């Protein structure tokens with residue numbers, strides 16, 4: 001049995017749809033998909049309830065000794081991402097003045113990477129004074145009337161149905177403006193203590209994931225007509241969204257992840273930036289281990 005985490009957001013829908021379509025019945029019988037938001041998957045992975053999951057890049061940077069990474073697969077954006085947003089009930093230009101009077105800023109309890117990204121941008125890019133950070137459940141932010149971080153489909157919904165008077169800051173775009181690099185929100189982590197019996201199963205799943213990712217990269221909009229969309233999401237918005245989401249994990253994305261690691265080290269959240277440990281040799285390194 002292979003226990004796979006599935007982020008319950010539209011950002012990975014095409015990947016899991018592709019996986020489902022490609023799994024042979026005997027493989028499907030041996031795979032259990034467990035859905036949750038990234039923080040839930042981080043906890044389940046760390047405690048060994050899951051064997052493999054796409055989840056927060058922050059969790060990898062924090063506990064890299066527990067995991068290997070699937071090569072060539074991530075959840076990232078090269079600019080605007082649309083589903084990781086700082087929502088603000090006033091113009092963000094007013095932030096320094098508002099902070100002078102003391103201000104709480106809400107952080108989604110669903111997130112690890114985006115929480116840290118917001119704190120990195122706050123300190124090193126915008127250079128705003130530190131607010132009082134408070135944790136909020138997903139969907140609770142608007143009612144507070146204060147700035148808050150939202151991720152996933154709830155954030156995408158905010159970007160489709162912009163609440164009157166609110167301003168949205170896209171954190172994928174802000175990271176691009178800051179560093180000129182992609183931001184890797186999620187990576188695929190495989191627990192290092194996975195038993196050898198699951199090797200073949202894992203191999204099959206990884207091949208299917210790569211095929212699904214390649215198909216998505218070739219035509220990110222194709223899946224938009226296959227899915228039953230929520231009423232708040234026009235098909236054009238979904239197509240635009242999936243053109244922002246990328247599953248690649250090449251040198252640019254790796255550089256973005258390492259730079260993020262260095263900033264969170266400077267924030268004191270990790271003692272040192274770990275190396276990237278792969279679950280199978282990278283394609284370009286195969287000749288080294290042959």
Ligand SMILES: C=C(O[C@@H]1C=C(C(=O)O)C=C[C@H]1O)C(=O)O
Nearest residue numbers: 056083111112113114152185186
């Ligand atoms: C792009 C997104 O990234 C997600 C955000 C994560 C986090 O903040 O920890 C983890 C995985 C990603 O799926 C999103 O929320 O849509």
